[in-house]
Amino acid sequence: MTSVARVFNIMAPVLADHSAYRKVRDGLDAATADVEGEAAKAEKCRDRGTAFVRADKPLLALAELHNAKVSWFNGDTLYSSVLTMRFIAKLYSELKLSYAAKMYACAAATIAAMHKGDDLNDQLPKALLEAAGYVQRAGxxxxxxxxxxxxxxxRAVHLPEPFNLDKYPELDGHHANSMLELSIIQKLWPELEPLIAASYSRTPDWFSEMAETVALVAQNPMSENGFAATASEQLTGPAFGDVGTERLVDFTALGVRWIFTFTNDRSTVLTSESLVAAFQVFLADIATFDPVVLSSTVHVTVDVRKEVDPAVDTxxxxxxxxxxxxxxxxxxxEADHExxxxxxxxxxxxxxxxxVARPPSEINALMDPxxxxxxxxxxxxxxxxEEVADLLDDAHYARCSAAHRPEVAARFHPIASPPLAASTTTGTSYDRDRSLELIRERYEVAGEVLRYTLPRLLAEPTGRATVGALRDDGWLDWQILVALVNAVWHWRMLNAGIVPGVGDPTRAIQLAREPETITSPEVPLEVFSDTKLHQHLLIQTHSVAARWELTAGTEGIGEGKxxxxxxxxxxxxEDDVPHLDLLVDAVVDGVLQPLLPTPGDR
Structure with missing residues (x-):
């Protein structure tokens, strides 16, 4: 069993995409635990986790390291569990999920403080410093x-030579970042420096030395515009998101920008951040199941009700x-934790x-796994x-609430970590053969419905320019044709006195595909204006989406979700079939040619 597990762990980054990976992994881990114990199982999980990190697959690494954390979570191996929590926090930070990182770093520090021992003493200050770094990066x-x-x-209590920057490179790096922040604050927002000074009230000498050092060097040359340009790349949240009457959390994951706001007082912040931290962990976990998600911006207001029955939670x-x-x-x-x-x-x-754009049943089906x-x-x-992160007092939150957030924070635009960027894998229910079949049908219908109208439209400079502009915007010929057909259909219904959605739809459906003849009423080219065509393109995208069982909420013209x-x-x-080019050879001498090649031409 040991040799099989060893080979499996080595090959894990290659095997992970196989549908049976989780089942085989869990079986091997269970067998290892039965034979060698939970600690041995944890080591196997850790080995796979580090293999995934080396393979640049952090989401899969997290799954393994979480399992290692749990298997090591007992008195004899608690040190390994705390180390793993700190590493998990680091991975969340690299994924730009700073509140999940803060939660794990604070949890590691809390456990180290609660279970005092020589092997855990140094973990408390290290985890706390890392938590401070994650919070700084969050803005x-x-x-x-x-x-x-x-x-x-x-550090002063638990580490030898606690402030030796040469001995502790992590402290040196954190100190350098803190001084850079202070130099920016002194240059751009000097009115906020007292807030930083007050936050160092436990270690005033450290802040004084830092401020004196910053004052001795040349003034930071950065402007507000320069800061705004770099903040989105270097931070995971808006600068001074913790300042003002309302706090601001702003990050992106799964192609969605998530903006949380909540009142800036101690209990509200801790309760709200507990939600944000849990949600960031949730997003990293659900990402491995690749849900079909619309790129959007979601605005979340968290209203924390103090001393109210938990039944209000909605x-x-x-x-x-x-x-x-x-x-x-x-x-x-206070309710039970569960x-x-x-x-x-x-x-x-x-x-x-x-x-999520897929039916609710699809997310429901993910719950069990x-x-x-x-x-x-x-x-x-x-x-x-709310307990592990409750490290700052009421006065701290009052100072933050009374101050004003710099305007530059509004210009922050979060950038996703690549593993949490909008997915590009083929979506659920997609069928290429079915897609191409429907595209052929659309060319055929367009050839009948637009037999005389399309040549007239393309003969007009404005009409030709409209079609060219749509192609330049990335629309394929069949998509443009569907928009033109829909514009004709809408005009035909109005011309026939039919109100869409009212009465028997039979005649309206007939008009949609009715071939255009030489005696058909001439469609005015005004129905193909830019505005109207973009309306029909929006309708067309949602029509195509419905065929793949996709839905969306309200979407305006030009949003493109x-x-x-x-x-x-x-x-x-990408999907298209061989056809005549609308602007090259679809119309010859004013006559629309068959848009699709005949069987003998293929």
Missing amino acids: SWVDGAGLSSIALLA VTVDHHVPEPTVLIILSTV ARQQVLVSACFELLDAV IFEAGLMHKMFIGRPY MRDLLTRRYHYA
């Missing part, structure tokens, strides 16, 4: 300063706006549902987030 610079000060105190999603808005109400009343966890898990699924894969122990580690999804995952910009 919460005032919180980051406060956590940095706490980490410095912990999630309300408004799909009737171009960018979905979500209101999440959470109570702060009940609170269920509330957060439910909220995560509802947030995902706001952007995702829970079996350990979703709960990934999202929640030991003590609640469904077109983007079809292009990324359903080959919408």
Whole structure:
């Protein structure tokens, strides 16, 4: 069994895409645990996790490391579990999921503090310093300063030569980042420097030395515009997102921009961040199942009700706006941990549902495998987030709330980590043969419905330019033709006195495919204006989407959410069949030619 498991672990990055990978892995791990114990199983998980890291597959690495964390989570091997938590936090940070990273770093620090021992003593200050770094990268610079000060105190207690920058390169790097931040603040927002100074109140000498050092060097040359240009690349959230009456969390994952806002007081921040952290873990986990998601921006308001019955916990999603808005109400009343966890898990699924384009049954079908894969122990580690991350006092939050966030924060645009970028794998239900069959049918219908109208349209400079502009925008000929056919259909219904959606649809359906003859009423070319064609292109994309069982909420002209999804995952910009070029040889001497080659020509 040992040799088989060893070979499997070595080959894991290659085997991971196989449908039977999880089943075989779990079977081997169970056998290892039965024969050699949980610690041996944890080592196998760790080995696979590091193999996935080397193969640049961090999402799969996380799955393995989470399992190692759990198997090591007991008194004899707790040190290994804490180390693994810190590494998990690092991976989340690299995925630009800074609140998940903060949660794991704080959990590691809490466990180290609760289980004192020589082997865990140094883990507390190290985990705290890492948590401070993750918070800094999230743009919460005032919180980051406060956590940095706490980490410095912990170093003084638990580490030899605690402030030796040569001995501790991680401290040297963190110190350099802190001084760079301070130099930017002094140059661009000097009114906010007192906030940073107050956050270092536990270690005032450290801040004073840092401020003096920054003052001695040349002033940071960065301008606000320069900062705005680089912030999206170097930070995972808006600068000073922790400042102002409302906090701001802004990140992107699965091709979706997630913007959370909530009141800036201690209990609200901790409760809201517990949701954000859990949701970021959830997104990294669900990404391995590749859900079909619309690229969008989701605005989430978290309303934390203090001392209210937990029954108020609700999630309300408004799909009737171009960018979905979500209101999440959470109570702060102490309930059993399992009940609170269920509330957060439910909220995560509802947030995902706001952007999933497939039927609800598809997400429901993921629930069993995702829970079996350990979703709960990934999202929640030991003590609640509100406890492990409760390191700053009420006065800190009051200072943050009373200050004003710089305008530059509004120009922040998060950039996804590549593993969490919008997926481009072929989507569920796609069938290439069916796609090409439908495209051929559309060319055939267009050839009949536009027999005389298309030559007239292309003979007009404006009409020809309109078709050319659509092609330049990436629309394929069959897509343009469908928009033209729909424009004709709409005009025919109006001309016949038919109101769409009213009465017997039989005649309207007949008009959609009725061949155009020499005696047919002449379609005015005004029906092919840019605005009207873009309306019909939007309708057409949603019609194609419906064939793949895709749906979306409200979408305005020009947004392109469904077109983007079809292009990324359903080959919408690729699938076509041989045909005559609309602008080259489709019309000869004013006569529309057969758009598709005859069987003998193929």
